[in-house]
Amino acid sequence: MTEPALAFPDAAEIAISALDKLSRLRALTDQESADLARLLGVPEDETEEVDRRPIPPDFEAMYIELGPKVLPEHYSASNRTVRRWSEEAGRSRLRAERAAVLAAIWEVKRERACKTAKKRANIAMAERRRRALSASEPAPDPDILRAAAHYLRIPQNGGHRVSPSGEGDWFIGAVRVTAQDLIRRATVRGFDPGDVRPALRQAPETR
Structure with missing residues (x-):
């Protein structure tokens, strides 16, 4: 009784497998891959297409x-x-x-x-x-402070958005100033602290 012959891969398959493993181990240049393929006897049409x-x-x-x-x-x-x-x-x-x-x-x-x-x-x-x-700085008179804030809100005096910060100072637009500085800025624009009572009759109280 004849024993079945063992199946061995042909040389081309071995060469292609070796080339693939070597390429994975280190990135070969196109020329190196082509040289190695020729050395192993792998037909050009069975190697990976070269860009x-x-x-x-x-x-x-x-x-x-x-x-x-x-x-x-x-x-x-x-x-x-x-x-x-x-x-x-x-x-x-x-x-x-x-x-x-x-x-x-x-x-x-x-x-x-x-x-x-x-x-x-x-x-x-x-x-x-x-x-x-x-x-x-000493705390200013609340009436003078409110009058100065109202004065700066008037369009002829700048029409600023003036509001208290809740921490003792004020916002003129996005600028944060002290209460005394607010009065000074209003004074520069013509505000008279001595004329507070008439101003308060027109200015709503800001809390």
Whole structure:
């Protein structure tokens, strides 16, 4: 009785499997893959199709702007093809230019962050000064204060939105001022604290 012959894979199948494993272990360039395929005796039509497209006209600009990691998806190309294009364009130079762009972007972001931090610090300092000034000044007469607020609301005197903050000071528009400063601003525009009683007959009380 004859034993059945064992089935062994042919050389082409072994070569293709080896080529696939080697390609996964390290990304080969197109030329290296082709050389290895010829060395192993794999027919060209049985190897993975090689992307032989020339380097795109905007490749350098996209490399510098986007970085190499997103280029395979951007160009619908393999990593090996993008690597080949990088080598053709001068990978070292592209990396240097990309690094310079990233450094410039980082510097702009740093300057913006510094400006924002400085602005916040100035606002906080102004707030501390305002509170210190408000605590050191004597409380104004409530009637004079209400009259000054009404005076600044009149269109001829600026037509400002004036309202109390609820913490002892006032808002003139979006600007927060002390009660004494509100009276001073109204005085600059012609308000006379000594003429408060006639003003109060026209000004509704603001609470």
